[in-house]
Amino acid sequence: MNFGFSEEQQIFRSAVRKFLDSNAPLEEVRRIMESPDGYSPTLWEEMASMGWLGLLVPEEHGGADLGWIDLSIVLDECGRSLFPSPLIASTLAVLALKENGSEEQQARWLPGIADGSQLFSPAILEASDILGPGGVQLTGLAESGGIVLRGEKFFVLDATVATHFVVAYRSGEDPEDIGLAVVDRASDGLEVEDTPSIDATKRIGRLVLDGVRISEDRVLASGSRKGWSAVVRLLDHAAAAVTAEAIGAAEGGHALIVGYAKQRTQFGSLIGRFQGVKHPLADMYVDIESFKSLLYYAAWCLDESPDEAPLYVSMAKAYASDAFTRIGIDGIELHGALGYTWEYDAQLYLKRSKWVKSAYGGSDHHYDRVATLGGL
Amino acid sequence: MDFNLTPEEEAFRDEVCAFLDENLPPEPERDEMFPLRWSQLVREKGWVGFSWPKEVGGGGATLMEQAILKQELASRRAPPLGTCIMGLAWVGPAIIQYGTQEQKDLFIEDILDSKYQWCTGYSEPDIGSDLAALQCKGVRRGDHYVVTGQKIWTSLAQWAKWMILLVRTDSGGEKKHDGITCLLVEMDSPGIEVAPIANMSKQPFFAEVFFNDVEVPVGNRLGEEGQGWQITIGALANERSGISEVSGLLWELDLLKKLVREVQIGGRPASEDSRVRRRVAEFETRIAAMRFNGMRYLTKQIRGEPLGSETSVNKLHTAHLEKYMAEFAIELEGSYGCLAPGSSHAVERGRWQKEALGWCTAVIGGGTPNIQKNIIAERILGLPHD
Numbered sequence: 001m002n003f004g005f006s007e008e009q010q011i012f013r014s015a016v017r018k019f020l021d022s023n024a025p026l027e028e029v030r031r032i033m034e035s036p037d038g039y040s041p042t043l044w045e046e047m048a049s050m051g052w053l054g055l056l057v058p059e060e061h062g063g064a065d066l067g068w069i070d071l072s073i074v075l076d077e078c079g080r081s082l083f084p085s086p087l088i089a090s091t092l093a094v095l096a097l098k099e100n101g102s103e104e105q106q107a108r109w110l111p112g113i114a115d116g117s118q119l120f121s122p123a124i125l126e127a128s129d130i131l132g133p134g135g136v137q138l139t140g141l142a143e144s145g146g147i148v149l150r151g152e153k154f155f156v157l158d159a160t161v162a163t164h165f166v167v168a169y170r171s172g173e174d175p176e177d178i179g180l181a182v183v184d185r186a187s188d189g190l191e192v193e194d195t196p197s198i199d200a201t202k203r204i205g206r207l208v209l210d211g212v213r214i215s216e217d218r219v220l221a222s223g224s225r226k227g228w229s230a231v232v233r234l235l236d237h238a239a240a241a242v243t244a245e246a247i248g249a250a251e252g253g254h255a256l257i258v259g260y261a262k263q264r265t266q267f268g269s270l271i272g273r274f275q276g277v278k279h280p281l282a283d284m285y286v287d288i289e290s291f292k293s294l295l296y297y298a299a300w301c302l303d304e305s306p307d308e309a310p311l312y313v314s315m316a317k318a319y320a321s322d323a324f325t326r327i328g329i330d331g332i333e334l335h336g337a338l339g340y341t342w343e344y345d346a347q348l349y350l351k352r353s354k355w356v357k358s359a360y361g362g363s364d365h366h367y368d369r370v371a372t373l374g375g376l
Numbered sequence: 377m378d379f380n381l382t383p384e385e386e387a388f389r390d391e392v393c394a395f396l397d398e399n400l401p402p403e404p405e406r407d408e409m410f411p412l413r414w415s416q417l418v419r420e421k422g423w424v425g426f427s428w429p430k431e432v433g434g435g436g437a438t439l440m441e442q443a444i445l446k447q448e449l450a451s452r453r454a455p456p457l458g459t460c461i462m463g464l465a466w467v468g469p470a471i472i473q474y475g476t477q478e479q480k481d482l483f484i485e486d487i488l489d490s491k492y493q494w495c496t497g498y499s500e501p502d503i504g505s506d507l508a509a510l511q512c513k514g515v516r517r518g519d520h521y522v523v524t525g526q527k528i529w530t531s532l533a534q535w536a537k538w539m540i541l542l543v544r545t546d547s548g549g550e551k552k553h554d555g556i557t558c559l560l561v562e563m564d565s566p567g568i569e570v571a572p573i574a575n576m577s578k579q580p581f582f583a584e585v586f587f588n589d590v591e592v593p594v595g596n597r598l599g600e601e602g603q604g605w606q607i608t609i610g611a612l613a614n615e616r617s618g619i620s621e622v623s624g625l626l627w628e629l630d631l632l633k634k635l636v637r638e639v640q641i642g643g644r645p646a647s648e649d650s651r652v653r654r655r656v657a658e659f660e661t662r663i664a665a666m667r668f669n670g671m672r673y674l675t676k677q678i679r680g681e682p683l684g685s686e687t688s689v690n691k692l693h694t695a696h697l698e699k700y701m702a703e704f705a706i707e708l709e710g711s712y713g714c715l716a717p718g719s720s721h722a723v724e725r726g727r728w729q730k731e732a733l734g735w736c737t738a739v740i741g742g743g744t745p746n747i748q749k750n751i752i753a754e755r756i757l758g759l760p761h762d
């Protein structure tokens with residue numbers, strides 16, 4: 001048993017940190033988040049050349065073939081910087097392709113994702129926001145050697161800049177008849193709408209597929225139950241990725257408040273001396289450490305112990321959703337009026353916490369799943 | 377990161393399990409005499425003082441072996457390894473680390489054999505959380521310290537043969553931590569008086585202890601004069617990953633789920649009530665977080681890095697769970713929740729009511745939640761002292 005990072009992982013983390021510190025301090029983050037595309041193509045290219053985009057891609061397809069723990073390290077650090085980039089979208093697509101694509105499909109798409117020339121994003125949820133098989137109503141009807149997709153998708157990460165989508169569609173009558181297919185951004189009948197997020201460092205969009213025709217060889221997993229279980233697994237990857245980013249982001253927000261509490265004086269005393277200030281800060285530390293432990297265990301399970309993964313992913317996401325929400329809110333309150341300003345950074349963490357709590361199931365959803373998996 | 381056991385660790389766990397399969401019957405099958413037989417058995421097996429060095433009669437086990445053993449024992453609800461609770465938990469480790477050879481010869485084997493009880497004289501009427509300000513005096517006079525003052529909340533005092541006692545030997549020092557000395561005191565020494573205090577369940581498990589010019593031989597001083605604070609902190613720092621507590625909490629959680637499956641709310645099974653489901657899931661999540669936090673601490677210790685104040689995190693989780701799991705259970709019981717422990721009409725003879733009145737040891741005894749928060753805020757986050 002060893003619940004610690006290896007030396008290589010620690011070195012890797014410092015390298016990631018160094019890159020983000022020098023290229024994406026918060027002034028730069030603000031600039032990127034207000035740019036039309038919401039990410040920096042220059043930095044994206046550098047991320048590709050450093051191997052971040054192909055972290056989980058097998059070596060033969062141009063990647064580093066590393067695992068979920070290494071991915072969590074990158075996401076954790078990206079979160080700390082509130083770094084706007086399509087890394088989660090792209091990585092989830094890699095996982096979808098790796099776990100469901102044929103050898104040929106992987107060879108066709110993974111190298112382009114790893115080198116940054118293609119940007120894939122998963123499109124699973126719809127207007128109903130149901131995180132169960134009933135949530136996938138977009139239809140895929142077989143028609144002369146291909147499939148025609150009709151319906152819409154919501155909450156698609158980085159939709160406006162993606163080159164491809166991995167779309168979940170209904171392939172049959174049984175609730176769990178669900179398929180996954182790769183759809184080109186340029187397809188006829190596909191429209192993309194930007195749906196602004198409360199957190200400008202996160203871009204989400206809506207897709208309308210009005211009779212988009214795709215060929216059979218674009219279908220990853222389809223028919224019977226296989227399709228739905230692939231989507232469940234993808235949703236677990238997604239919830240874990242959001243939580244991994246939430247570690248760094250929550251720590252960043254927490255550090256901002258702690259720093260302020262050590263510097264702001266009222267009633268002749270640093271405010272960090274008042275227990276009404278210091279105890280919530282201690283509680284936040286307890287919470288961050290705890291969902292961090294849950295997340296890293298869940299990340300390990302996703303690779304090494306898949307049967308356990310759903311339970312621990314849900315625990316981590318549920319805990320993080322509530323804990324970060326509180327850090328976001330208290331982060332504003334504990335800064336007084338300063339926290340309410342555009343210029344001060346506390347608002348950026350508050351907004352990220354809103355994104356974290358909503359993305360891929362909030363605490364109610366995940367705690368209910370924990371209850372079910374725990375035998376209730 | 378790797379959560380699988382190494383082949384050696386796995387072999388060790390198998391050995392532990394095999395022994396337990398053979399020698400530890402399930403709880404309902406254990407008779408009244410079992411705990412005694414059990415303590416002899418595990419003593420022969422070398423599991424008592426398992427992590428203590430072999431030279432003093434311990435098992436010389438590694439931290440990992442110790443954790444594996446504790447976890448297996450706790451998950452099977454094994455009785456304690458010995459009845460000398462405080463001796464095994466902190467007096468023994470303190471003597472091993474700071475004691476003279478004579479003291480080791482005199483005490484360690486008796487502790488391993490649970491020959492008698494130890495008690496702990498730290499708290500005083502005016503001194504609780506701020507332990508370092510303690511007032512009970514020890515004045516050196518020739519070959520003795522003469523102790524005057526009072527201790528309180530001393531668990532097991534009326535049964536103990538020995539006490540580990542903190543006294544102030546020097547009040548002139550700059551820092552209050554400096555003038556504290558640790559003495560090992562025989563409870564039948566002339567001048568000691570013990571007055572039991574009933575807890576809220578009317579059981580006299582702790583006591584006031586009065587010291588009227590009690591003479592303690594200098595040879596019974598543990599460590600140097602003025603080293604008492606360091607010894608106290610060091611002894612408490614021994615096994616703190618909290619991993620073994622998790623097994624006990626998981627056991628409670630299973631019982632809570634059993635209750636949830638049995639009761640109804642408004643004519644429908646409580647297990648379908650979304651609020652109930654969420655509460656139980658929150659408890660389970662917190663316990664899992666404790667388990668993984670504990671593994672991180674253990675990894676740190678195994679790598680040779682000392683544990684700092686981060687263990688307060690799990691203490692706060694424990695405090696929360698101890699207080700609120702039982703509370704939630706009696707809430708589920710509805711009107712039955714107010715029946716006294718032991719009442720024949722109470723659900724499960726009032727086991728949850730008993731718990732709901734019994735969490736103080738865990739929550740107050742080892743430093744209250746407010747104090748744990750101060751520790752985190754000041755020592756980890758670097759916020760100013762209050």
Ligand SMILES: Cc1cc2nc3c(=O)[nH]c(=O)nc-3n(C[C@H](O)[C@H](O)[C@H](O)COP(=O)(O)OP(=O)(O)OC[C@H]3O[C@@H](n4cnc5c(N)ncnc54)[C@H](O)[C@@H]3O)c2cc1C
Pocket residue numbers: 275495496497498499500503504505506528529530531532582736737740741742743744745746747750762
């Ligand atoms: C079941 C049980 C067994 C015990 N056994 C022993 C034993 O064997 N030997 C022994 O020596 N002692 C024992 N104790 C005593 C225990 O160590 C003390 O109760 C504990 O240290 C708290 O001290 P106190 O009771 O004086 O409370 P106080 O320190 O007076 O605290 C009262 C309240 O004030 C709060 N408070 C205090 N200081 C601060 C602060 N700076 N900031 C915010 N809040 C603060 C506390 O959190 C608490 O809620 C036992 C206690 C219990 C309940």
